[in-house]
Amino acid sequence: MTEAPTPFHHHGHDTDPANPPADPLTLLAARTDLTDVDFTGLDLRPALRRDPRPRTFTRCTFTEANLRGAHLAEAVFTDCTATAADFTGALLDQARWQGGSAAGAKFTDADCGDLVCDGADLANTKWGGALLADATFTGCRMIGARLTGHRGVGLQLARCNLAVANLNSLSLRGAHLVGIRFTEADLGGADFRDATLEDCRLAEANLRAANFTGADLRGADLGELTIATAAQFRGAVISPSQAAHICTALGLNVIG
Numbered sequence: 001m002t003e004a005p006t007p008f009h010h011h012g013h014d015t016d017p018a019n020p021p022a023d024p025l026t027l028l029a030a031r032t033d034l035t036d037v038d039f040t041g042l043d044l045r046p047a048l049r050r051d052p053r054p055r056t057f058t059r060c061t062f063t064e065a066n067l068r069g070a071h072l073a074e075a076v077f078t079d080c081t082a083t084a085a086d087f088t089g090a091l092l093d094q095a096r097w098q099g100g101s102a103a104g105a106k107f108t109d110a111d112c113g114d115l116v117c118d119g120a121d122l123a124n125t126k127w128g129g130a131l132l133a134d135a136t137f138t139g140c141r142m143i144g145a146r147l148t149g150h151r152g153v154g155l156q157l158a159r160c161n162l163a164v165a166n167l168n169s170l171s172l173r174g175a176h177l178v179g180i181r182f183t184e185a186d187l188g189g190a191d192f193r194d195a196t197l198e199d200c201r202l203a204e205a206n207l208r209a210a211n212f213t214g215a216d217l218r219g220a221d222l223g224e225l226t227i228a229t230a231a232q233f234r235g236a237v238i239s240p241s242q243a244a245h246i247c248t249a250l251g252l253n254v255i256g
């Protein structure tokens with residue numbers, strides 16, 4: 001009976017001096033299942049090019065690693081750290097990111113079709129030009145993320161914090177958004193046509209030229225409504241209490 005392979009540890013005080021840990025890049029080139037490996041600052045592209053099989057990474061560190069154009073389709077990242085890593089132009093089609101952090105990482109022009117991110121810290125990440133067709137973000141911290149100019153339709157967001165994020169001209173047409181914080185986000189020119197916003201917070205967001213035609217905002221916190229902000233929701237479905245707030249902003253008295 002063969003024994004299950006033990007995880008490789010790149011850093012640790014309990015390593016045998018007679019048997020030093022293998023070089024991280026050697027491990028990456030040879031194995032598809034990696035645990036506790038530290039790739040900080042390394043260029044991982046040559047090792048990944050040699051073997052395009054899907055990788056599984058658990059508690060690995062990719063801080064400031066070079067993954068530009070890397071082949072990471074169907075890769076699984078569990079509780080990994082990729083702070084300020086560069087995934088520009090990487091192939092992340094059908095990849096899964098569970099827990100951990102990629103804060104400050106660049107995903108510019110990356111292929112992220114069907115990407116699944118669950119409970120990850122993606123603060124200040126950059127997604128400009130990335131293909132996000134049918135990508136799903138659930139329970140992610142996306143404060144300050146830049147999602148401008150992404151490609152593809154079907155982006156799904158649930159229970160994410162997108163405060164102060166740049167979502168300029170983002171298309172969320174027909175999306176069902178649950179539990180999203182858009183506080184102080186830039187939603188200028190965003191397309192919310194026919195979308196449903198449930199338990200979402202739009203207070204203090206920049207909604208200049210956003211399109212809410214046919215959007216259901218009855219379950220959204222629209223913040224303090226003024227004449228100017230009320231006009232930004234033109235064409236949307238709102239609740240009687242929200243309508244009363246708008247009337248108050250217009251100086252009208254509603255008597256039932």
